[in-house]
Amino acid sequence: MSKLWGGRFTKKTDQLVEEYTASITFDKELAEEDIQGSMAHVTMLGKCGILPLEDVAKIKDGLQQVLAMIRKGELEYTIANEDIHMNIEKTLIDLIGPVGGKLHTGRSRNDQVATDMHLYLRKRVVEFVGLLQKLQEALIAQAKANIDTIVPGYTHLQRAQPILLAHHLMAYVSMFQRDIDRLKDSYKRINVLPLGAGALAGTTFPIDRHYTAELLGFDGVYENSLDAVSDRDFIIEFLGAASTLMMHLSRLSEEMVLWMSTEFGFIELDDAFCTGSSIMPQKKNPDVAELVRGKTGRVYGNLVGLLTVLKSLPLAYNKDMQEDKEGMFDTVRTLQGALQLFAPMVATMKVNKDRMRQAVNQDFSNATDIADFLVNKGLPFRDAHEVIGKTVLYCIQNGKFLLDLTLEEFLQFSELFDERIYDVLQPEAVVNARNVYGGTAAPQVNAAISRAEAAIVETGTWVEEYLERSNKSV
Numbered sequence: 001m002s003k004l005w006g007g008r009f010t011k012k013t014d015q016l017v018e019e020y021t022a023s024i025t026f027d028k029e030l031a032e033e034d035i036q037g038s039m040a041h042v043t044m045l046g047k048c049g050i051l052p053l054e055d056v057a058k059i060k061d062g063l064q065q066v067l068a069m070i071r072k073g074e075l076e077y078t079i080a081n082e083d084i085h086m087n088i089e090k091t092l093i094d095l096i097g098p099v100g101g102k103l104h105t106g107r108s109r110n111d112q113v114a115t116d117m118h119l120y121l122r123k124r125v126v127e128f129v130g131l132l133q134k135l136q137e138a139l140i141a142q143a144k145a146n147i148d149t150i151v152p153g154y155t156h157l158q159r160a161q162p163i164l165l166a167h168h169l170m171a172y173v174s175m176f177q178r179d180i181d182r183l184k185d186s187y188k189r190i191n192v193l194p195l196g197a198g199a200l201a202g203t204t205f206p207i208d209r210h211y212t213a214e215l216l217g218f219d220g221v222y223e224n225s226l227d228a229v230s231d232r233d234f235i236i237e238f239l240g241a242a243s244t245l246m247m248h249l250s251r252l253s254e255e256m257v258l259w260m261s262t263e264f265g266f267i268e269l270d271d272a273f274c275t276g277s278s279i280m281p282q283k284k285n286p287d288v289a290e291l292v293r294g295k296t297g298r299v300y301g302n303l304v305g306l307l308t309v310l311k312s313l314p315l316a317y318n319k320d321m322q323e324d325k326e327g328m329f330d331t332v333r334t335l336q337g338a339l340q341l342f343a344p345m346v347a348t349m350k351v352n353k354d355r356m357r358q359a360v361n362q363d364f365s366n367a368t369d370i371a372d373f374l375v376n377k378g379l380p381f382r383d384a385h386e387v388i389g390k391t392v393l394y395c396i397q398n399g400k401f402l403l404d405l406t407l408e409e410f411l412q413f414s415e416l417f418d419e420r421i422y423d424v425l426q427p428e429a430v431v432n433a434r435n436v437y438g439g440t441a442a443p444q445v446n447a448a449i450s451r452a453e454a455a456i457v458e459t460g461t462w463v464e465e466y467l468e469r470s471n472k473s474v
Contacts, residue, residue: 033117037119038063040212040474045106045207048206049206050106050206055102062095075091085116106198107196110200111225114197114228118193118194118218121238121328122187122191125238126187126463126466135346136456137456139169139172139346142351145351147445149351150428151164152356152363153365159359159365164431165351182244186237189233195212197222199229199317200229200315201225202225216474230315230321232310235324239328245335246295253290254293256286266352266359299331302331361427364401366402366430370421373421373424374417378416390413
């Protein structure tokens with residue numbers, strides 16, 4: 001099979017070279033985006049009088065036929081045609097004849113592939129924002145259902161202070177909101193059109209790049225043709241945001257794994273999101289959470305891999321940049337799987353409120369409030385800290401918790417203690433005493449939920465606006 005670029009060459013490409021350099025095995029994922037970009041490009045060529053309108057109509061009809069073949073799984077991709085662009089163009093020429101060869105007027109595969117990836121990635125970013133929105137909604141629903149559930153809060157994985165479970169869950173809502181904000185911000189760089197940059201220097205044809213951008217729903221075009229074909233910052237930025245998102249999912253996964261263990265017993269994940277053991281019939285393993293935790297590493301790897309590929313590359317396009325796609329596709333698939341599973345896993349999670357309360361009653365996480373009690377009576381904090389340290393040590397040595405002590409025992413450590421100390425030490429009092437913005441008191445958590453719900457509405461509006469805009473594009 002002769003190459004569409006073969007006029008310069010006197011020999012066939014070595015078979016091993018064809019197999020090694022071809023990208024069709026993975027970049028066929030860009031098939032619909034390639035058609036979308038070509039439809040806009042040829043429309044622009046007609047508007048600018050570069051191609052006769054009858055040729056434009058024939059090419060657009062042919063592209064629609066190719067698109068139908070793609071969606072039906074009827075398009076035969078071949079390594080001989082190297083990549084998705086050449087496979088589609090060769091199919092188009094086979095369908096409508098030599099006029100199909102006019103499609104590539106005024107563009108290069110260099111700006112074409114960049115355009116495809118911008119189209120592909122902006123669609124995925126909106127998808128992930130929508131999936132994160134659903135995860136936030138699931139977390140908020142659990143928070144509302146547990147607005148009165150008290151659980152130990154941890155630092156260094158040691159019990160620190162009692163908090164509301166709702167407060168703990170809302171911390172992840174905040175994390176995922178930052179992920180949404182990062183993705184929305186990355187969209188600004190993604191939604192810029194490189195098409196029209198040609199191979200590296202632009203084109204001699206009087207094209208209208210801004211019209212093409214309008215057809216495709218882009219906010220603008222690249223200012224510099226060299227930058228347009230060699231820029232992969234938008235992919236790096238996406239991979240960076242994806243890595244941070246996976247880190248957040250991994251942290252939540254780890255807590256689910258811990259909390260579901262017999263040692264904690266705080267939650268139970270639904271059977272639909274767990275698996276069993278091939279040898280131990282009593283086991284119920286949180287495999288989804290574990291696998292999300294494990295897959296975080298591959299997303300990190302994809303980011304570092306692309307950064308390494310681009311390091312020291314001279315302008316403009318280099319074949320090295322073919323390595324930009326597989327990691328991007330892998331990260332997209334990894335995020336899709338994790339986010340699609342996480343929202344229903346959180347939504348169906350059962351909380352063991354009694355076990356959480358038992359844990360709070362059998363620790364010293366209310367000790368800080370004794371210090372605050374003494375400080376409010378005029379004792380310097382450092383002195384109060386020492387008093388409570390000795391009080392806790394006494395409890396440990398005598399097998400007691402703070403609420404088990406008599407007033408006489410308290411008075412051994414400070415004459416400032418009185419009967420009010422028992423009210424101060426109640427878990428509900430400890431929680432509600434932290435009634436500051438961002439704190440764990442119920443009024444503050446309810447306010448945080450309201451703010452988060454407002455942000456979700458704003459996110460939903462952003463997604464709807466994109467979908468409406470994209471439906472109007474070519």
